[in-house]
Structures are given as structure tokens and as C-alpha cells.
Amino acid sequence: MAVIIDGKKVANEVTENIKQKTSELKQKPKLAVIIVGENPASQIYVRNKQKKAEYVGFNSVVISLPVDISEENLLEQIYILNEDKNINAILIQLPLPENINKQRILEAIDPIKDVDGFTSYNFGKLALGYKPYVYPCTPKGILYLLDEYNIPIDGKKVLVIGRSNIVGKPISFMLQNRNATVTMANSHTKNLKEISLSSEIIISAVGKPNFITSEYISDGSVIIDVGINRTTDGLIGDVDYNSVFDKTSYITPVPGGVGPMTIAMLMQNTFELFQLQQSLII
């Protein structure tokens, strides 16, 4: 019988804890979010992040920029936030418009304010097994859930499906740093079913509804479904939840699994960067 990993509950515990700690602070952490254009999904994500920041007692600012902003002007906005002593954390909502060089923009964030951990400075440290200022939110949330449910990682065979810079790649490094044996799959991978059947933990970050069915799952496996797919039936994950449920030992639902943890970890990262910056003020 599978245990449902209740990401919503764990995320609530994390945010309540941050809220409590923030209430004890004189000066409050401040998160800045930059959004370019009017992508409806991005607008929802940004609104949710801002609402959560307000809930835990942070200050926050959302900077909405037109879709046709030049790269130079966008960089200028980031430099202003980098210099602003009142801003502790900077998040650039992705995706950016096609004509903007995402790498150049993300790299412009001061690593000590890089709340997503996407700069090469922080990502490089993570990949090398050193401690970055903060870990990327979604992978950090996944590890938090595995730890919270006492699911062992050391020595486990883990399959990560998807190699994005925001989920697949960082979680694969973080798992290796925790002594897992990690296989990474992408759209060119052959024999995915075979690899999946021999894996003890499967983390799917693909973005295809019901992509993983019971044929991919061995008895007792742990399933972490990162996918968020908007369908006419509402939000669903990459994993065909009902078909795999009885075979798994632990499974994250969609919604209510990894998603709420991502935003909770964003709050956690903002808090950690604030503390770090405070500790550097002499």
C-alpha cells in the first residue's frame, strides 16, 4: 500500500516555521521578482510567490516589464536590484521572451541574491559537491520530502527523467552528493522502461501527462512526480497516478506534491540569503 507524500502539508510546516522566525525579526527579508511579458501561467506563478512572501511576513516587489524590453534594459534592472541593499533575493520568472539571452540574464544576478541557485557560481558549486549560497528550489523541495518521509537515498538506484537546468540536472547532482547511483534520461534515451523497472526511486520531470504508467514501475518503488501538465481534466503530473499507485511504496500526488514544496523552498532560500547577507554586515 503506497504512502502518499503530502507535499502540501510539509510545505505548510516549512512556511509556518519561516513565518514564525520572520515575526521575530526587526528587519524583514525582501524578495524581488522580475517578470517579462504577460504569459498567463507565469503571472499566476508570480502572484502565488508574492502572496506566499506576504504571508510569511517578507517584503516583496514584483517588477513587470514589457515583452519587448531590450536585453540591456533588463540587465540594467538586475544591476539596480544587485546594488539595492534592501533586496535580499532576486528571481527572474522563466520563460523569458525568445529574443532575450536567458543565460546572460540569469548570470547577471549577484550569486548572493540568486534565490533560484541558477547562476554558474551556485550551480557550479552544487555540481562540485560544495555548498552553494542556496540550492535550486524544486530539487531542494524533493530532497526535503524524501528526508521528511525517511526515504533512504544513500546507495539507492535513482532514475531522473528530464535534464532541465531547473530540475533534472541539479537533482541528479544533489542525489549523487548524497551517494545515490543516478541515471539521467532524456528524449533520446533508449530502453527507458527497462531502466525504470530496475530503479528504486523515479523522479519524472518531463512535462507529458500520464507518461509513466504501471509498466515502468517495479513493486515498492518511490515515485516523485515533478510534472505539471494543464489538461481539460485540470492539473495532472507525468505519472499515471491511479495505474501505478498500488505498486509504489511512496508517491507524490499532482497537485499537492512537489509543487507546494517549490514555493516553500523559495521562501526558505529568501530567508537563508537574508541571514547570510546580515551575517556579512560588519
Ligand code: NAP
Ligand atoms: P523541460 O525543460 O520542460 O524539459 C523536459 C525534459 O524532459 C527534457 O530534458 C526532455 O529531454 C525530457 N523528455 C522529453 N520527452 C522525453 C522522453 N520521451 N523520455 C525521456 N525524457 C524526455 O523540463 P522542466 O523545466 O524540468 O519541466 C518538466 C516538467 O516539470 C514540466 O511539466 C514543468 O511544468 C514541471 N515543473 C514543475 C515544477 C514544480 O514545482 N512541481 C518545477 C519545475 C518544473 P530533451 O532534453 O532531450 O529534450
